[in-house]
Structure formats: C-alpha cells, structure tokens
Amino acid sequence: MLNWQLALSVVAGATVGLGLFLLVREALPATPALGPALRRLHPPVTVGTARSSVSAGGELDWLTGVARWLRPPHRQLALIGRTPEQYALSLVLSGLIGLAAPIIATTLVYVAGHRPPVVVPAVAGLGLGLLAMLVAHRDVLSRAATARREFSAAVCTYLDLVALQLSAAHGPVQALERAAAVCDGWVFERIREALRLAQLQMHSPWDELRDLAEKIGVPELGDVGAIMQSSGTEGAQVHDTLRGRADSLRDQIRTDNLARAEAVTSRLDIPGSLLVFVLIGFVIYPFLARI
Structure with a gap:
C-alpha cells in the first residue's frame, strides 16, 4: 500500500532540490563564450536569428521554448538589459518557490505530529506559484x-549636450559621440554602445539610435536620431530644434510626474476616509453601549 506521506515528502524534497540546483547554477559565474560575443557585435539581418543567438550554446534551448510560450515583454526586457530566457527562468524559479513553500510547511507540520489533508498543500502550492x-x-x-x-530624463540632457557640441563647430557624428562621452550612467553607456556598434558596422549613428529607441520603446531617443539625420544628410542647422525638443520633453516629464503624484495622493484619500469612520465608531460606541 502506498504511503502518501512518504510520497509527499519525496516530492517536496525533489522540488526543493531542483530549486536549489537552479539557483546554484545561475549563481555560479559562467565561462564567457567568444562566439556569442562576436555575434552580438555583428548581429544577423533577421530578428529571429538574432534572438536565437543567446542560446547558441545549446544550454538554454528549453528556456527559449518556455520564453516563446510565455510571450515576454521584449521591449521592457531590452530596456532593463535582460533576455527572454532570463525572464522565463525568473518566472519558473518564482513558481517553483511558491509551489514548494506550502509543501515544505506541510511536511514540517507532519513531522510535528499533525496530519493535514493533502488538498491543502496542493491548492495552496498552485495558488502561491501563480501569485x-x-x-x-x-x-x-x-x-x-x-x-x-x-x-x-537622460535624453533631455543628451539633447542639450549635442546642441552644445554643434554650437562648438563639431560635425553631427562627432557631436553625438562627444556628447555621449561627457556623462556616466547606464543610459549614456547604452547610447555609447549604440554609437560604437554603428561605427563598427559602418552605419549612420542616427539610424542606430532610432533602432535602439524602437528596440527599448523610448521614442525620445528616436527623436534625437531623426533631428540629427537632417543635419547630417541635408546640412540643416538643428541647434534650436534640439533645444526646443529638450524643453518640450522636460515639460512632458514634469506633467507626467504631476499626474503620477496626483494619482498617489488620490489613493491616500481611501485610508484617510476609513480612519474617519473608525474615529466616528469610537465616539458613537459609548452612547450605543449605554442603551
């Protein structure tokens, strides 16, 4: 006869062991591969082939299938510097942890001498895993x-810096590169990386900036490329255009911040109203108790 407590303990141990194995595997530093690095410097023409270059080593093929099934937000992941495989792995690990927590708790309760029904850890594990x-x-x-x-916000600064470089009699390409080299931070590092990639592939830098803007979903960076393209191909004076776009972008950011602050303030009205009802209850309760 099958002992369901023993089977439950074996399943719980196997689940925890798998989760620990995946965590240790991701924590250990991996040996850098030269092939994928060179492919990232010279990406293929098709988008599907470029995405499959992450798993070229064959180690993350199953994660590629899971990521395709989960339909990850590609623009958001590209913006924060994560791959669809990493996104799928984070969801799988989170689900396993949520699934294993009730099983471990039930096992500890069983060791303590109590016998809860099997449906409790099963339903709780599924619910916590999805959550x-x-x-x-x-x-x-x-x-x-x-x-x-x-x-x-960083693009506003970049627009002003490019305008200053143009006013210093630098060319469009040189103005983009010198302006990106002034500041530090991950935003300017992404811009410098795009400009280096354009230089290595002998593309125009404004096209590379617009491709990056489309990839990460930041249209403000694409505006920089569109403005500088008119300067590089037609020789137009775009100093005032860059300054005007920077001012309008600052106004837009200020308006968005005010709208977000008003939304947060409106949500604070709910606990304030509940607190008023609680105080009214404390005031009315003594009179009701005397009746």
Whole structure:
C-alpha cells in the first residue's frame, strides 16, 4: 500500500532540490563564450536569428521554448538589459518557490505530529506559484517603467549636450559621440554602445539610435536620431530644434510626474476616509453601549 506521506515528502524534497540546483547554477559565474560575443557585435539581418543567438550554446534551448510560450515583454526586457530566457527562468524559479513553500510547511507540520489533508498543500502550492509568477512579471514591468522614465530624463540632457557640441563647430557624428562621452550612467553607456556598434558596422549613428529607441520603446531617443539625420544628410542647422525638443520633453516629464503624484495622493484619500469612520465608531460606541 502506498504511503502518501512518504510520497509527499519525496516530492517536496525533489522540488526543493531542483530549486536549489537552479539557483546554484545561475549563481555560479559562467565561462564567457567568444562566439556569442562576436555575434552580438555583428548581429544577423533577421530578428529571429538574432534572438536565437543567446542560446547558441545549446544550454538554454528549453528556456527559449518556455520564453516563446510565455510571450515576454521584449521591449521592457531590452530596456532593463535582460533576455527572454532570463525572464522565463525568473518566472519558473518564482513558481517553483511558491509551489514548494506550502509543501515544505506541510511536511514540517507532519513531522510535528499533525496530519493535514493533502488538498491543502496542493491548492495552496498552485495558488502561491501563480501569485509568485505574477509578482515576478509585475516586477519586470515596474523596473522597466522606472528605467524608461530615467532614460527619458537622460535624453533631455543628451539633447542639450549635442546642441552644445554643434554650437562648438563639431560635425553631427562627432557631436553625438562627444556628447555621449561627457556623462556616466547606464543610459549614456547604452547610447555609447549604440554609437560604437554603428561605427563598427559602418552605419549612420542616427539610424542606430532610432533602432535602439524602437528596440527599448523610448521614442525620445528616436527623436534625437531623426533631428540629427537632417543635419547630417541635408546640412540643416538643428541647434534650436534640439533645444526646443529638450524643453518640450522636460515639460512632458514634469506633467507626467504631476499626474503620477496626483494619482498617489488620490489613493491616500481611501485610508484617510476609513480612519474617519473608525474615529466616528469610537465616539458613537459609548452612547450605543449605554442603551
């Protein structure tokens, strides 16, 4: 006769062991591969082949299938510097942790001498697993939204710097490169990387900036490329255009921040209203108690 307590303990141990194995595997530093690095410097023409270059070693093929099934937000992941495979792995690990937590708790309760029904850890594990996956997905979206606001604010500075470089009698390409080299930070590092990639592939830098803007979903960076293209191909004077776009972008960011602050303030009215009802209850209760 099958002992369901023993089977439950074996399943719980196997689940925890798998989760620990995946965590240790991701924590250990991997040996850098030269082939994928060279392919990233010279990406193929097709988008599907470029995405499959991440798993060229064959080690993450199963994650590629899981990521394709999960339909990850590619723009948000590209903005925060994560691959679809990493996104799928984070969701899988979160689901496994949520699934294993009730099983471990039930096992500890069983060791203590109590025998809860099997349906409790099963339903709780499924619910916590789905909740953990949802939290991991929302965390990616929240980080991407924060990174997008930071990127837009940095583009304002980049517009002003490019305008200053143009006023110093530098060419369009040189103005883009010198302006990107002035500041530090991950935003300017992404811009410098795009400009280096354009130089290595002998592309125009404004086309590379527009491709990066389309990839990460930041249209403000694409505006820089569109403005500088008119300067590089037609010789137009775009100093005032860059300054005007920077001012309009600052006004837009200021308006968005005010709208977000008003939304947060409106949500604070709900606990304030509940607190008023609680105080009214404390005031009315003594009179009701005397009746």
